[in-house]
Amino acid sequence: MSNPKAAMLVIGDEILSGRTQDSNTHYLAGVLTDAGVALKEVRVVSDEAPHIIAAVTALSDAYDYVFTSGGIGPTHDDITADCIAAAFGDTIDIRSDARALLQAHYDRAGQELNDARLRMARIPATATLIDNPVSTAPGFKLRNVHVMAGVPSVFKAMVASVIPTLHGGAPLLSRSLRVQMGEGDLAGPLGTFAQNHPDLSVGSYPFQKDGVYGANLVLRSQDESALDAAFAELRALFA
């Protein structure tokens, strides 16, 4: 069985300006690989409605699952929820279930649930809420799109809420061999090896450190015994 395919959409001017380095993509990539879901594409777009709507529509059509991060807070530049509703022709307003979560949270904290905070209860009518154990304001799932926060601690908590709901395939396993040899020297035998193992993904990831050239050779497969047999052959090839 082939693994379901996924895409990530990062929403935020702060990533594109170089102010902030995105770490959510790297985190999600590792978690999805372990869950047997293949991350196939990532896009980063700015906080502008036409860009968000176009990207989420394209990715939702092309992949089994889409995950977004960013733009669901209380400030004027948080427009993701409205864009997702627009992309799928859903209505959006303050929803009573999300409002109740926020009311209880701010009552406990002794803070006012003001208009800005109420923005975080704006959820598309047909969406399902995603639990946020860190700071309460929920994410949501609409069709195959999971809308989550950009703050890394909150993003991770929401991903933990979502992962058990996905239908993953067998995890894609990998074996990695570090070779102290320039890619120009290993490319010939590695190419022949890859041709002889068409069912395996064979990657070469070069590094260069303190004047030493080398590469990490990575084999990937869902079939553990085939992977181990091929990896033994690869080690013998570069011993």
Next chain:
Amino acid sequence: MSNPKAAMLVIGDEILSGRTQDSNTHYLAGVLTDAGVALKEVRVVSDEAPHIIAAVTALSDAYDYVFTSGGIGPTHDDITADCIAAAFGDTIDIRSDARALLQAHYDRAGQELNDARLRMARIPATATLIDNPVSTAPGFKLRNVHVMAGVPSVFKAMVASVIPTLHGGAPLLSRSLRVQMGEGDLAGPLGTFAQNHPDLSVGSYPFQKDGVYGANLVLRSQDESALDAAFAELRALFA
């Protein structure tokens, strides 16, 4: 004058599998911002020809400049150069100018310019070479697409070769104010401030550390005196 718009295309299974964290995008974003070029979109795709060709075609049509990283080494999974040629209907073969660079490099190193290394001299016929002072094998520019290496030290060196050739606008300047106040409290006054300054980009980037909630408020503009005046007003607002 509005700034030219750019997109970044990262090519590599190792990013999508979670094996490697991409750092080239963050580096390029900062350098482009300083050069007055607005990075507007990033995509990450796998080492598969149809995905690379579709992405580079879409981004080349939509933006003034495109920058790619990854997939131009000597191994079987390095297919970027062929995909760029295919995307623009150009022919591709071993080019004598690139071959001469590699021949001199490997002669100096006492290494053989074998078939695998010659792959790195495969350059589309109408492309211009991009200098690589780190490891010689060149990148190239075809139309508005700059094709560069994925290894961060080489990527940075190629970016340094490319930046002086771009026609940037006035740099987008920014001023940042750290506020120890939850976004829910600052969102109201900040929204009014943003409405009163339609020529400014006004962003709020929340953080949460050791139980303290706050946000970095960032103003961006090409007009330094307007920026400074607005920033003084912002500081007074949250003093």
